[in-house]
Structure formats: C-alpha cells, structure tokens
Amino acid sequence: MFPFLSTFFKIAVISLLVGAGLSFVNITAQDILGSVGMSPLELWIYLLEFRDWAIPNMILGAFIVVPIWLVIYLIRPPRAG
Incomplete structure (x- = not known):
C-alpha cells in the first residue's frame, strides 16, 4: 500500500508544480481544452x-x-x- 500512496503523492506534487508553472505563464485549463475543441x-x-x-x-x-x-x-x- 505504501508504494501506491508514495506514487500518488509524487504525481500530486508534480501536477501542482506544473499547474503553478502554467498559471505563471497565463495558461489555463480552459485554454488547453479549447485547443482540442472541448x-x-x-x-x-x-x-x-x-x-x-x-x-x-x-x-x-x-x-x-x-x-x-x-x-x-x-x-x-x-x-x-
């Protein structure tokens, strides 16, 4: 169970950092979805x-x-x- 939680935590932290970086350069989730037509x-x-x-x-x-x-x-x- 520990490896699963460890992996989940790592993915959550990396996602937060990437999201903060994208937000810093003014890219939103709506922009990304719009680029794929959704x-x-x-x-x-x-x-x-x-x-x-x-x-x-x-x-x-x-x-x-x-x-x-x-x-x-x-x-x-x-x-x-």
Whole structure:
C-alpha cells in the first residue's frame, strides 16, 4: 500500500508544480481544452457518462472476479510469516 500512496503523492506534487508553472505563464485549463475543441462543460459531461458506464460494468465484473478470488485465496496454502 505504501508504494501506491508514495506514487500518488509524487504525481500530486508534480501536477501542482506544473499547474503553478502554467498559471505563471497565463495558461489555463480552459485554454488547453479549447485547443482540442472541448469546453469544461463538455469534459464534465464525458466524465459523467464514463462514470455512468463504468460503475455498472465494474459491479457486473465483480460478480465473477470476487468469488473466483475468494476460492483461490481459501485454497492457496498459507504463506510463511
């Protein structure tokens, strides 16, 4: 779990520094989105559509993955501690 948190923290700090640098030279997120032909509202709509698609599919997949994982976990011999 620690490597994940460490990586997450590093990405957050680097993103903050890059964002501050871009802000210093007057580049906004809206400018970047506009250069690819999107507005912040369109991006938000796409994110909501992705969420609405992803959550039911994750739950559906979990109906198969979790029982298989549980059986493998119960059958596997104990690790040396």
